[in-house]
Amino acid sequence: MNRVLSPEPEVDPTGEAAVEAALLGVVPELPGRLPDALREELVAFRRDLHMHPELGNQEFRTTAAIKARLEQAGLRPRTLPMGTGLICDIHPGLAERWDGVRPMLALRADIDALPIPDTKSVPYRSTVPDRAHACGHDVHTTVVLGAGLVLADLARAGHLTRSVRLLFQPAEEVLPGGATDAIDGGALDGVGRIMAVHCDPRVDAGRIGLRPGPITSACDRVEVALTGPGGHTARPHLTTDLVTAAAKLVTEVPALLSRRVDARAGMALTWGRIESGHACNVVPQRAELSGTLRCLDIAAWRDAPDLVHAAIDETATLHRAKSEITYVRGVPPVVNETGTTELLRTAMTARRGTPTVEDTEQSLGGEDFSWYLEHVPGAMARLGVRAPEDRHPRDLHQGDFDVDESAITVGVELFTAAALLDPPAPA
Structure with missing residues (x-):
């Protein structure tokens, strides 16, 4: 028997109807689409970071740039105790304080670069010798920043029902990773769930890869x-x-x-x-x-x-x-919690439809996002950054690594949809 879905006059973007519709492959009218002006600004922000890469625990310029943009949006970012990296909380109605009861959703980005030369011939090529954003951390940072700017507007408009923490973490490329220092500095205080994306040059831009359970090594x-x-x-x-x-x-x-x-x-x-x-x-x-x-x-x-x-x-x-x-x-390995993985699947489906989500393999790459998952449930998605017409095999940690910048919009909308579709636990 065929099932006919009648259009609803109104869709609650944080309610059960939106989640059910997303699971069925129907795109609900969620707020939080990127305005063209913000999309262009985020691309410019990413290119600025790409031109000025900084190694782990040296990300002073990067931290200052993120902090200035969040403050411009009326938010109150706080630099982490290590001196680089920061956290910024966004509460419903832009309240000044977290209610202290219902746990927050954290969106994490790593902000450091690699000690290798940038070999690309592009206008935004690295200006720092033997330094490059060859792992996509500039994209991760821009995605979380963009999500924060969108969520701040949604909070003002009354659409955000849960508190969200933006976490910009230094030194992911330095073993054992800056995540442990961030945790010691209070990055997970009050957090009940955490999410991240990682650029994947094997996945087309406009798509994400998901896997419950271990996704890295x-x-x-x-x-x-x-x-x-x-x-x-x-x-x-x-x-x-x-x-x-x-x-x-x-x-x-x-x-x-x-x-x-x-x-x-x-x-x-x-x-x-x-x-x-x-x-x-x-x-x-x-x-x-x-x-x-x-x-x-x-x-x-x-x-x-x-x-x-x-x-x-x-x-x-x-x-x-x-x-x-x-x-x-x-x-340790990043072990994606099933509930958070399905929330990311639901969010991506709600934004862009079922075909934009693909299953992904466990890789032998390491990621210090795993340390957060030792404390709270969460998941990492692979963010497609390959231009659809590009079939040249590329990989991370190479001097010619680059991305299709439409992936920034995808990442921002994925995170904003996840924040809207994941209502807070009752107080």
Whole structure:
């Protein structure tokens, strides 16, 4: 039997009718569309950030620019205790204070750049040598700023029924990530749910990718120093052959881990640096290795330091080398809470229809948004930034990374719809 949906004379943008309509693929008349003037302003803001990238915990200009625009909108942003990054609360009716009872919805953006050169030929190319927004953090920042400006207008008009916190976080690219400092600085105080987007160059602009459960990987840093007495390459049997020991560590430790951890955990140790020796006929006294350990399963990640230490020690001892291991905890996997993931799906469907949401895979990339999810439920969506006609394979953390800037509008409208469709819990 065909079901006919009769148009409603009025749709409550925060009520059950809007949610039901969104789930059915019907686009309700939600407020919060971006005016053309604001859309153009946000593109210009993003390009300004792109031209002036700042590394983690050095984002002073970026913080000042965000703060000035929010204050211009009549809001009261507060710089985080670390000196960069900030939070800004928007309450129904633009009340000056949170009611202290009903938890807030937080929208998080990371604001730092990467220490790599910008190789693009565009007018908004980075003006800072060997610095670039090659991971899309300038877009994330602009999306949350734009959502804040729209939500402030909706609050004035009486459409916003829950408090929303804008969270601009520094140092996402610096292990273990600036999220832990932000949390210590009170970023989650009063927050009951948190959301974020991350640019994805494999997804077309105008679309988002969602996945309940793990969507990123854990990522830790492993550094190893091997030492021995050194000697002549003519008599390696009389000394510790550190070059061979280092080479064995490179190949055998990942192999050992693959046999000591359930393969479904997706644990992978990949070396990125190995250094040893200065002369072809001298067995060196020191060798250094460093790499990253990534893991898809949060339980296996918690056991990883002990497993890695044991595998390295065993291999080094076999080759008569002494090992000094530095294991730096990075971030756990981002594990999307199902309810928040479905809220993002509902919000995107309400704004742009069912076909604009696609399922996405779990990646081996790390993201410190995961630290927030250790405290409150939340989810991260992949924000499509690929121009539909562009089929050249691109990736993050590359000097030529760029985005289709229509993605900014998509991100802003996704967040504003989510804020409207997620009514606060009763006091």
